[in-house]
Amino acid sequence: MTLGNSPEDDRPSTEEDRPSIGRVLKQARISAGLTVDEVSAATRVRVPIIHAIEQDDFSRSGGDVYARGHIRMIAGRVGVDPGPLIERYDAQRGGRPAPTPAAPLFEAERIRPDARRPNWTAAMVAAIVAVVGFVGFTLFSGGDGGSGRDRPVAEGQAPGATPSQRSSGKPADPKPVPSDSAIAAVPNDKVTVRLAVVESRSWISARARDGRLIFDGTLSQGDSRTFQDKEGINLVLGNAGVIDLFVNGKKVEDDFRPGQVQRLSYTKGDPQVG
Template sequence: MSTGIGEALRTARQDRGRSVEDVAQVLRTRSDYLRALEDERFEVFGGDIYAKGFLRNYAAELGLDPQPLLETYRREHGEEIGSTVLVSSGAATRPTPRNAPPPWIAWVLVAVVVLAGLAFIGTLGSGRAPQQASQDPASPPPAPVQTEDPDQAGDQDDAADAEPEPEPEPEPTFDGVEVLLALEESSWMRVTIDGSVVLEETVPAGETRAFGGDGADEVVVRFGNAGGVRAQVNGEEVDSLGARGQVVEVRFTADGAETA
């Protein structure tokens, strides 16, 4: 189900006469990520923080206000609210059991017992032994006539209601090493790809940056606030880069991340 986010991005890009590749080059990211945003395939990013970061960057580059799109994303992809227990006067409200009999049944049973007792006393007064009730169980009602096999009928109904399963999304492929950095807090960063410095600046909180790809062998990043940044390497989450405010240099390769 479309939320309108992808359509808004695609329309803004086309209105400005720009291609996905053009915007990807400016943002220094893969065009596949921008196409995923326009197709609303947010699962490609492997986490909300990365998806929202790319969404913010892409919208801003296209001249859109990112906030309404982010609000829509949070509304449509937010956490589900768990079930709650209703309480009244400090105690949990207990539902009435579904199988409890109605009160009038008890009165009917009392009347039956009284009438049976009176009948028994009457037989004693007349000198006749009471007749024993028949022990034969009541005959069961006739089984309903099956006009068709219920299993087959159910299968036919299921087949009629079943919808074709959607094609599975292809797994993302990586050419060399690719690093996604999501800034939970602002941090100064210096990024070096295969020996060439490509970035040296303070990146504000809320942004997501992608580095590497195109056959890159290694990406080395020096962080001024390692604890404020989350990272993925070729789609795999890195446990921790360091503590908040800690200066750390991390070397990323296709095999993972290690402190340089």
């Protein structure tokens, strides 16, 4: 008979020995003295979903993207670091898929003038040059009956001037050129959604109307993303109260609060909360 630890006591802990994701969240909630209803009120995650997650049943979450968001929000409320739990969740499902690059920002920093319209600025410059040249010619060239200085100076006419402008002798007014501060144009044939994180950080998932994943990740203060699709954009916003939201060129005025999870859907019409 021998004394001491058995070989089984010295073996390293395995994945099976560690508490499951649901058990970790449940123990942390109980340690924090919180009920499921209190966690639901703070995170906006429904009570049945929280109960299911604490039993390691993620089928009620509606998919991996939503499950990650639920784990992240619940862990933050009960005081647990969500990072290791998300990693374990992804490892149990074969790894997290690489996110699809976000749609490129629509190119509309300024409204470009139509190339087919007359360039009034160039016409005005040409008219001024013509006037100055004619004045110089009449002043310094000789002529019948005396010096050119004794003759009245003829007024030049701006090319493309209207009949009323020709009769008054005034050159045509140049058409204003749009400045760099003009509001960016939004394509009419697409749904355009822009998000900007104004403080803290927020987890965001964006999908096209056909279910294609456009973006899935976390944005920090100062970050922004723009998404486009021909039919519609479906969003899931974690910590929605820290986000400025623009849809089809219009800012969405909302009453989202920090810590809320919001599911939104937008189409080509006016901004409508889904």
